Amino acid sequence: MRSWCDHAAVPGERPELSDTSATLIASGYLTAAGRAILVRRISTGLPVPTLMTGFGDMRRLQRSIAQLESQLAGPMLPGVVAAVLRNRLNGLVRRREEARKTIVTGKGVFAGSTRAIRRERRENVYLEIDERERLFAGLLCTPTPNVNTMRSVRRAGSVAVERIAGVVGQVAAKSGSRQVEQWADQIAAATPRDIPAPAAPGSAHLVDGYEALLFVAGHYYDRILMNPAWRSDHFAVQRTQVNLHAELAEIATDVIALRAVRVDLDRAKAGGGFDRAFAEQIDRRESALRPVWTELIDRVQALSEVAHVVESAATELRILAEYDKAATIDDRIDALIARSGDREISVDNAKRLTEQVRSGEEQLRVYRDVLQGNIARLSPSVPRELPARYEPS
Template identity: 80%
Template sequence: MPARTSEQIREWCDRSSVPGERRELSDTTATLIASGYLTPGGRAIVVRRISTGRPMPTLPNGFGDLRRLQRAIVQLEHQLASPMVPGVVAAVLRNRLNGLQRRREDARKQIVTAKGVMASSTRAIRRERRENIYLEIDERERLFSGLLCTPTPNANASSYVRRAGTAAIDRIAGVVGQVAARSGNPQAEQWADQLLSPARDSQAGAPKSANFVDGYETLLFVAGHYYDRIVNNPAWRSDHFEVQRTQVNLHAELAEIAADVIALRAVRIDLDGAKRNGGFDRSFAAEIDRRETALRPVWTELIDRVQALGEVAHVVESAAMELQVLAEYNRAMTLDDRIDALIARSGDREMSVDNAKRLTEQVRSGEEQLRIYRDVLQGNIARISPAVPRELPARYEPS
């Protein structure tokens, strides 16, 4: 399939949905996206550690589970804030909330303390600081906060409670209270499991898609998805693209794209709040509208940078197929040499000249195709980073 266009990516962001089933982002990708929440110095250290092969903190179940854990905590806190929840149900929910918060705190310790990953002794810390690869404690705290927001497909699937509505919540809570009064807490726990379990799609055979909170998270996921496809492809790590690997630091590009998208979202929230609170003043509202109009191209620029990553992924995957064909040709040439050696030892020294010429032409054709791929990749790499560095203004929003 051809690479996705900027218009298609924009449509995904408008719908906050990417068609098809999508795997979760790798730990490295999630860490680079979360580095967008750090200061520029902290983000540079994260990129430097990953670029040089230094370890970074991870979790056994991946950062997607951490995002879902945070989502469950927020949902429980929202439910407990409702004054309509009976006391017995609130006790069950509060007990579940405490357990989830303990799990989150354990995850935070694994990221922040990072035993065996970050330097712990005084001498090791000084050495890493001299090498500018030591991530300070406060930056690790910010990194953990960013990892709580890891772009995860379908992390915000509504539960039965949120889907049912307030009236249904009251009825379900009353039933839970009756069951708990008759049978004790185990039955109430069982009902709470049903109350908080994710909703299932009632339409069998409906096309699956990866849904996200908003367009910003969608764009972050698409950028991370393309990054994973590039760096995990053997062709990108081969000698054929050694020059291209030195021309662009994909780790830094993903981190910078994430930082810009996160800043864009934060400013948009502030901008909406300012317009909501002071929109009654026409001159103030008009000034906000003028700033929005002037700064909308920034969103287009971010989409184009992500689309350039997609082009690189497409070219690298095409080159991988070409490399596979070349490998088969090389094996065929080796086999031909072995056959010729056997014929020579048997006394027949006639060589298969035509076959050798055919294989040579095919190999040369494959090498020419790889040169074309390298030229195309060179142009895509130039599009990833903007020619003129743009300092993000105080406020802007996407179109």
């Protein structure tokens, strides 16, 4: 997992995060009170903001807006092509504004009437408007695999735009609007040959190690919550021992805070790094942050182990379900044999089935013991105060 974060890439085909996990990760941008309210709503089954297209599409929409804004800022872009790109940018901004209204002021999610708002405030489940605005800003940063946001790619893309724009500027005035549209398409998708591919086949590339860790945490959260074994009676006690919603929100909060501190340290070092004593002080603070990064990786690793244990237990539960079906068949066979007066076969079958079921239950007890240890690792008893920031090497 540390290697995944260092390379900002997760091997294998990974689905995008669910709306719930994306919302919990975005809650890391809220205040502590707002984050607690959002976790409480999810834990109690109250509705939270969603989008029909999913939050991954909103991340790609935000990336497209940033790319067009960067291209329009280029000094060599002809006016006729800039008009087309500006029109497209306005359309994307309108789509983003519609998404913002759905999340911030959408009906059917949060209370709308004065009486309902007062009731939700008394129950401490009402998310204020300013907190919803922060939530929307966080959802624009939802960890989404294979979104092209690398700085080197942006710089190379700007060079390609200037090359194409130089040719367009020479003959654009003599061409029709359809030709201008085609040139705008070329500029919007301009990528020189020397730009590395955003993702290798069969892997999920992310912006940096922090986003990779958030994506992995949300991925395993989804695998646990979507597994029927976790919701079964066999793990009823374990479900009461850990709140996975709060755990993911806390991990996201620490990772986001860690990245913010690292950015501030880098800026401080860039501004005052010429002073040797000041640079050494910055280095000492970065060293103090390394254990925090390690602890976050350990917490996500424990979350992944919980997911693997639950998935293994689900296999055992399916086997027990087949045993139960076989038991009903044996009962029907027993009834037939009893009427014929031959009971020896039914007794042997019952004994064999009892041994099989006992073996399956013993295996589930082993899984419960392992899961108990993972939960103990996942939720430390002593809360830790987050120091300054550290970024993976």
